[in-house]
Amino acid sequence: METDMKTLPLGRAFTLIEPGPLVLVTTNDGRKDNVMTITWTMVTGFSASFAITTGPWNHSYAALQETRECVIAVPTVDMIDIAIGVGTCSGRDTDKFDKFGLTPVKARHVRAPLISQCLANIECRVVDIIDRHSIVMLEGIAAYFDSSRKEKRTIHAVGDGTFIVDGRRLDRKDMMRDKLPGGL
Numbered sequence: 001m002e003t004d005m006k007t008l009p010l011g012r013a014f015t016l017i018e019p020g021p022l023v024l025v026t027t028n029d030g031r032k033d034n035v036m037t038i039t040w041t042m043v044t045g046f047s048a049s050f051a052i053t054t055g056p057w058n059h060s061y062a063a064l065q066e067t068r069e070c071v072i073a074v075p076t077v078d079m080i081d082i083a084i085g086v087g088t089c090s091g092r093d094t095d096k097f098d099k100f101g102l103t104p105v106k107a108r109h110v111r112a113p114l115i116s117q118c119l120a121n122i123e124c125r126v127v128d129i130i131d132r133h134s135i136v137m138l139e140g141i142a143a144y145f146d147s148s149r150k151e152k153r154t155i156h157a158v159g160d161g162t163f164i165v166d167g168r169r170l171d172r173k174d175m176m177r178d179k180l181p182g183g184l
């Protein structure tokens with residue numbers, strides 16, 4: 001069969017399945033707050049279940065392992081340079097809340113802080129760490145959304161240093177209602 005499909009280097013395949021949105025993950029190791037940027041996220045169920053891909057190369061990982069808690073904070077497009085700044089330095093030697101002017105807000109159930117400037121925050125418990133695949137499984141225990149915020153477009157990282165911004169929202173609720181296992 002004729003096709004216009006050309007072979008793509010397998011190492012670029014991840015850029016085709018764009019995850020999103022890019023998030024900030026906060027932790028507190030008992031001494032201080034820290035925050036990192038995470039592109040590789042996944043929703044794993046309707047019951048507030050998430051996965052992030054990270055590992056011991058990040059300072060935040062020890063806090064995730066030891067405290068079994070974090071907050072997923074969702075920045076918007078106006079925060080892209082902050083998100084990249086946060087993801088290109090380490091809490092090992094930098095107070096990132098101070099450096100990037102982020103305001104920590106006390107969470108209700110975990111010691112890791114919410115980020116006031118973000119569109120949304122989800123308090124999470126670490127329920128599993130799958131070392132073999134560098135996957136940290138999270139269960140959301142409280143969520144917050146700032147509907148007063150004008151900018152609501154989130155950032156989606158392609159993985160090659162470029163980013164896509166949320167576009168038009170399409171509504172197909174009528175077609176899907178009562179037709180999916182989790183419902184709508």
Ligand SMILES: Cc1cc2nc3c(=O)[nH]c(=O)nc-3n(C[C@H](O)[C@H](O)[C@H](O)COP(=O)(O)O)c2cc1C
Nearest residue numbers: 036037038039040053054058059060087089090091
């Ligand atoms: C745009 C962007 C996306 C990133 N995505 C991830 C990711 O999905 N997983 C990961 O482990 N690190 C990711 N990083 C790297 C961490 O955010 C980075 O290593 C961070 O500085 C770790 O901070 P820490 O050492 O204070 O924990 C990303 C960085 C950037 C700039």
